[in-house]
Amino acid sequence: MAYPPEYKYTKEHEWLSVDGATGTIGITDFAQNSLGDIVFVELPKVGAELTAGSTFGTVESVKAVSDLYAPVSGTVTAVNEELATTPEKVNNDPHAAWMVRLTLANPAEAEGLLAVADYEKFIAEEQ
Amino acid sequence: MRYLPKSPDERKLMLDAIGAGSVDELFAPIPERFRFTRDLCLPPQMAESEIVDWFRARAAENANGQQILLGAGAYNHYRPLAIDTLISRGEWFTAYTPYQPEIAQGTLQAIFEFQTMICGLTGMEVANASMYDGSTGAAEAVMMAMRVTGRHEAILARSVHPEYREVIATYAKYQGLPLTEVGFSTNGRVDLEALDKAVTDKTACVLIQSPNFFGTIEDVVAIADIVHAKGALLVVSVAEALSLALVKPPAEADIVALEAQSFGVPLSYGGPYAGVIATREKFIRQIPGRLAGQTTDRDGKRGFVLTLSTREQHIRREKATSNICTNQALVALMVNIYMDVYGKVGLRELAEQNLAKAAYARKTLGAKAKVLFEGAPRFNEFVIEGTADAEAVFTRLSKDKNIVAGLPLKRFYPELGNTSLWCATELTSREAIDTAAEEVAR
Amino acid sequence: MSTKDIKKVNTHPSQNEGLIFEHSSPGKKAYRLRQLDVPAVDAASELGSALRTEAAALPEVSEVEIVRHFTRLSTWNYAVDHGMYPLGSCTMKYNPRVNEYVARLESIAGAHPYQSEASAQGALRIMKTLADALVEICGMDAITLQPAAGAHGEMTGILLMRAYLESKGNPRKKILIPDSAHGTNPATAAMVGYQVENLRSNANGMVDLAALEAQMNEDVAGLMLTNPNTLGIFDAQIGEIAEILHAKGGLLYMDGANMNALVAKARPGDFGVDMMHLNLHKTFSTPHGGGGPGSGPVACKAHLEPFLPKPVVAENADGSLRLDYDRPQSVGRVRAFFGNFGMHVRALAYIMANGPDGLRQTTEDAVLNANYLRKKLEGTFDLPYATPTMHETVFSDKLQNKQGIKTGDIAKRLIDYGFHPYTVSFPMVVHGAMMIEPTESEPLEELDLFVDAMKAIAAECESDPELVKNAPHTTRLSRLDETAAARKPILRWKPEQK
CATH class of the missing domain: 3.40.640.10 (Type I PLP-dependent aspartate aminotransferase-like (Major domain))
Structure with a gap:
């Protein structure tokens, strides 16, 4: 699956899409693939403050749990409620199945993340 | 040794295959200074008949054929013979946790049935596959309430089984969970006024027992109102599970922590029993212990698997809902069979017999001593206050009449003075009740 | 699959059986209460508003149905009484009857x-x-x-x-x-x-x-x-x-x-x-x-x-x-x-029953059995640690990975050969772990059958990987959908599911 070039990526396999002061976060195709069938996604509440590098939720498959790490800091403005009943969307279309939207506390943080080419190189080494 | 299926020649052959000169070579990884070379100080091998003799002799040192007029968390009900004949099949008792569902459908389906029955009895939506017992189940339920609410204080009713409260204190000690107690009124029920004052918006949960340690049935609805008004959870512990056949289930509770021993589990000097946690669907990811769930195989046939395992220690390690691994599966199977034998109608009729025996016992003993906590309904236990020393009566009944009865409450409740706790079940004979009443008055 | 190569087991019919609730019918019973030797009481007047008005939804069945139900269900389980149960770290040994x-x-x-x-x-x-x-x-x-x-x-x-x-x-x-x-x-x-x-x-x-x-x-x-x-x-x-x-x-x-x-x-x-x-x-x-x-x-x-x-x-x-x-x-x-x-x-x-000498012999046999299996399976399966082992031994699925076969697949295929699988994917320090603990309770004959089975499966991994990936083939049910069970949990029976 292609990695959208306009996204930024982390070594923990989250993606970030930035639109002005709003960021959207999800997990990458690589992440969903290594987790396998996702059965549950635990997300923060609207209003929660995320700090770059710290955990903000979990994603579960049948036999594994993985923490979600915030690529950037900010305040959660929306969570993808659909994932509560249809977590399989993360498997089917990971780069569209967003998890949280947030108002970025410091847009410059996004600059420090991986560009698509660097991320693709990173996962090639992971495999 | 008769459990070891090998001849000396076979052992030799295997050592040769391995390329070891002696079996001790296989123990070479243990440093020599730590190898144990003498015989353990234990009796020599005993024949099966000698073992049976030894345990029969120990059994003879216990009271034999005693009448039991005591519950206090361990209830003497008849165990239908189907239970032991069925669970004695090796397929049940020599199997392990059903991690491989294709060859463990028996155990998995039995757990699924058990979970269903517990939900029906307690009025809850989900139940787990079992906890160690009622006391640890109650402790885990309190910890669960802490996780659900994110709050860090708990209130226990003083009328909860004293040993359950001790266990909860042990569990809570290092969880940063201060515990406070709320007392009981003259009718034996939780002191609602005191409870109302005690519950705050920092309270994670209130734990009550119903029927409580004195046999009194709590006003669960009134308690739930007080607890829920402050956003706390209500945890109801049930030690005498048979009460649920006749007493309104604690449907207003958020978590029910049940001890299922009454349902076909031998007294066995306190264990093994089976705890269960039942709760609402919305709290499902915070429930400790195993859960069996329904699914299908590749051909669409119904089957069962252990599910939602990511809550558990083997996956989530230090972030797990509990460290529990081994549970009480075979005991839960006894409970399942028991509930099938009595069923929807029989369990209720059985509970009615218990009610009748307890009423007779209360009346008969009430003629010789004062019955405490009048004014609230009870199931099969009650408290009396006599003139004779309760410890002396307890000892005398045991020694002279072979009756276990009248647990002196001073051991647990100094404020209750010279009182004792009694119980009657369907197995308690009228004659034993009459005899005990004579002794109480002596 | 050629069943004649599987020496330990044969398939035989197992009885179908529903949930106990599905046998329920009002009026059936499996009990009779004792004669009451004290006056009966009216539950409603004893309990007042605490009385349960609606009976718990328990089944109503007869004794023979209960006995058959749990006997039939039992035959769907594998147990130590059937044979080797080599779950590592679980020590599935014989349970003496005395x-x-x-x-x-x-x-x-x-x-x-x-x-x-x-x-x-x-x-x-x-x-x-x-x-x-x-x-x-x-x-x-x-x-x-x-x-x-x-x-x-x-x-x-x-x-x-x-x-x-x-x-x-x-x-x-x-x-x-x-x-x-x-x-x-x-x-x-x-x-x-x-x-x-x-x-x-x-x-x-x-x-x-x-x-x-x-x-x-x-x-x-x-x-x-x-x-x-x-x-x-x-x-x-x-x-x-x-x-x-x-x-x-x-x-x-x-x-x-x-x-x-x-x-x-x-x-x-x-x-x-x-x-x-x-x-x-x-x-x-x-x-x-x-x-x-x-x-x-x-x-x-x-x-x-x-x-x-x-x-x-x-x-x-x-x-x-x-x-x-x-x-x-x-x-x-x-x-x-x-x-x-x-x-x-x-x-x-x-x-x-064991005494000091029996306990010692028990431990020696447990370690002997594990080392025997290790020796016999080394080479067929990858042994990630060469360090000597005691009562259990851990292989990995590394050699079989080339065909896309994982430890869990080999485990499922063992079922067809009449064995309970080893412990799968644990300990986590070994990728694709296969953790085998035979205990002292296994005769040489059973150990050899296990070795044969493991070697046969390793051969199948080369010759017919799909056979292994889709195992088991001889059980009542094929692989169960654990993902569906976790996504939409059904944790109790409801009458409308009939």
Whole structure:
């Protein structure tokens, strides 16, 4: 699956899409693939403050749990409620199945993340 | 040794295959200074008949054929013979946790049935596959309430089984969970006024027992109102599970922590029993212990698997809902069979017999001593206050009449003075009740 | 698949059977109550508003249906009584029948936990005799039988650790746990309020002593160590490990899950362990029961004895026994009453049947069996650690990965060959782990059948990988959809699902 070039990526396999002061976060195709069938996604509440590098939720498959790490800091403005009943969307279309939207506390943080080419190189080494 | 299926020649052959000169070579990884070379100080091998003799002799040192007029968390009900004949099949008792569902459908389906029955009895939506017992189940339920609410204080009713409260204190000690107690009124029920004052918006949960340690049935609805008004959870512990056949289930509770021993589990000097946690669907990811769930195989046939395992220690390690691994599966199977034998109608009729025996016992003993906590309904236990020393009566009944009865409450409740706790079940004979009443008055 | 190559089993019909609720019909019954010898009462007037108005939804069935139901269901289970059950670290050994018999003797099974001590001398004697035997086997000084299972024992042991360190003025903050440990270890440490710090293994699968030296300080309460560990490797540096911990005031907790490798051959108390739990359902033959009950006694050295849960069984001057509650430094209770007494009875019967020489031979046979399997399967499967192993051995699926086959697939295929699978994907330090513990209970014939089966499967992985990936093929049900079960949990039966 292609990695959208306009996204930024982390070594923990989250993606970030930035639109002005709003960021959207999800997990990458690589992440969903290594987790396998996702059965549950635990997300923060609207209003929660995320700090770059710290955990903000979990994603579960049948036999594994993985923490979600915030690529950037900010305040959660929306969570993808659909994932509560249809977590399989993360498997089917990971780069569209967003998890949280947030108002970025410091847009410059996004600059420090991986560009698509660097991320693709990173996962090639992971495999 | 008769459990070891090998001849000396076979052992030799295997050592040769391995390329070891002696079996001790296989123990070479243990440093020599730590190898144990003498015989353990234990009796020599005993024949099966000698073992049976030894345990029969120990059994003879216990009271034999005693009448039991005591519950206090361990209830003497008849165990239908189907239970032991069925669970004695090796397929049940020599199997392990059903991690491989294709060859463990028996155990998995039995757990699924058990979970269903517990939900029906307690009025809850989900139940787990079992906890160690009622006391640890109650402790885990309190910890669960802490996780659900994110709050860090708990209130226990003083009328909860004293040993359950001790266990909860042990569990809570290092969880940063201060515990406070709320007392009981003259009718034996939780002191609602005191409870109302005690519950705050920092309270994670209130734990009550119903029927409580004195046999009194709590006003669960009134308690739930007080607890829920402050956003706390209500945890109801049930030690005498048979009460649920006749007493309104604690449907207003958020978590029910049940001890299922009454349902076909031998007294066995306190264990093994089976705890269960039942709760609402919305709290499902915070429930400790195993859960069996329904699914299908590749051909669409119904089957069962252990599910939602990511809550558990083997996956989530230090972030797990509990460290529990081994549970009480075979005991839960006894409970399942028991509930099938009595069923929807029989369990209720059985509970009615218990009610009748307890009423007779209360009346008969009430003629010789004062019955405490009048004014609230009870199931099969009650408290009396006599003139004779309760410890002396307890000892005398045991020694002279072979009756276990009248647990002196001073051991647990100094404020209750010279009182004792009694119980009657369907197995308690009228004659034993009459005899005990004579002794109480002596 | 050619079934003629499978020597251990044959398929035969198994009965279909619904849920017990699906047999229910109003008016059927499997009971008759006794004649009531006291006046009947009216439940409504006794209970008032507390009366249950709607009966619980339990089935209404007859006795024969119950017996058939549970007999049919039982035939869908694999069990030790069928054959080898090589789940690593679970010690699925034979469960002797005399254990079951003596636990059911009427005055033992019928003893009430609150009956007077004078009328429970037999029960107390059983507990005392077992306690003494286990203390001797462990090389310890004292024991509690109260914990209900291994993980419960771990919690008790760490409570002892904490109470002891508190009495010395500082409970400390962290517990070290090797990466090969059971999940119960970190979960337990967290329950007793400790942070978990991971301790690295070295290339031999043992504790990395340099890492231990570096991580051990006044913040560390102790180490939880399984020895032999989950790779089946006995950590020969155990003496040094204990010294490093003790030098900095920490304690060494041993998880006794793998005690089946040591009984009568080495004693944890002799190599510096401060406290440990035993799993009576592993090492001492009490049945696993489909997941429980177990029993997890905790043995300790004298310096921890004052902190043991109360009560403990104590001896009176006249030789009779009592329950001693007067223990001011106790960590408290971990369970109501005295533990899983019925399991104490069974474990003691097992120890009596064995005696000192039988216990030694048992351990030797357990280690012999595991080493035999290791030798026979080495080469066919990848052995990630060359270090000698004791009672269990861990292979990996590395060689079979090339065909896209994983440890779980090989495990499922073993079912077709008539065996319960080994432990899959554990310990986590080995990718694609296959953890095999035969125990002492397997005859040579059964071991050879297992070796044949494993080799045949390895060949199938090359010749017909799809056959392995889609196994099992001979069970009542094919692979079950665990994903669907977790996404939309159905945890109880509802009538409308019919």
